Amino acid sequence: MRIAFMGTPDFAVQTLAELVAAGHEVVAVYSQPPAPRGRGQELKPSPVHAFADSLGLPVRTPPSMKAPEEIAAFQALDLDAAVIVAYGQILLKAVLDAPRLGCFNLHASLLPRWRGAAPIQRAIMAGDAVTGVQVMHMSEGLDEGPVLLSETVRIEPLDTSGSLHERLAAVGAHLAPRALAAVERGAAVEMTQPLDGITYAKKIKPAEARIDWSLPAEQVDCHIRGLSPFPGAWFEAPGEKGPVRVKALLSRVEPASGAPGEVLDDQLLVACGTGAVRLLRAQREGKAAQEAEVFVRGFAIAAGTRLV
16 A cells, blocks of 8 residues: 555554565655754654665654645645554644544553553553553544554563563554554454553653652562663762762562662662562763673662661
8 A cells, every 4th residue: 555654763663564575655754853862962864764775765854744834745645544653743634634544543551441642651650460462443532543453462560661561563564564454455354442441651751750659569679670760760879979869760579568668688689668569770971781790799788778
């Protein structure tokens, strides 16, 4: 089919690759405009933009798809369908209605749970046991369209948002071409989302990242893993020249007790409101992420230390 692809982050790259491999004619790739990245803050294209360039696909990076001229340009593409994966912009009805068969969104949750911007992080932070990937026929409402295809993925005890992201991206990359093939032959079955169980995956705010050791260990563990690797749940530990910010990037729950934030041994076992978490990977400001046994050799946090 004659399609457009709209996506921005790494999560969307595999799906674009699979759609190209399936033989669809990708006449335009839409992505967010280049943004400052890295230490030099140079303007660099998004992962989808860079990948599309490597394939020789035409790329468009409008600051807003609400601009009348951008809507007209999209309508002029004469598309059979459009596939959207974490594009990062709201699409108006005039855009959604432009392709002959519609616009189809790949979303990393089991809708209607975790509609919105951060479904992978929010699922782990909430302690969900399962999540998944779904393809929906887009409507004007936020992630409210009928679902065409769905695949469930288990959230493992040591999953971080990073590791779960990789698995969901791979699953989604194979799901999207299957959904598009069903749409093309008129065999797609659209299932209306239920009205109960709706939750929203709000964008992660920096203020959420600080660890609250007074919470139960299970919640602290989910918080750490859900925010890893980015933005990284953090705490402060005493250093020679004052408090040192440390990101906790991986943890597990262990049966121990103490005052919230108290370090219970020399290997980063930290007491919570109830129970304790063992930090398995950590990162000091300006340093690389390290496994716990390596981290404590360079920055020891002794038993009895209180973390805040």
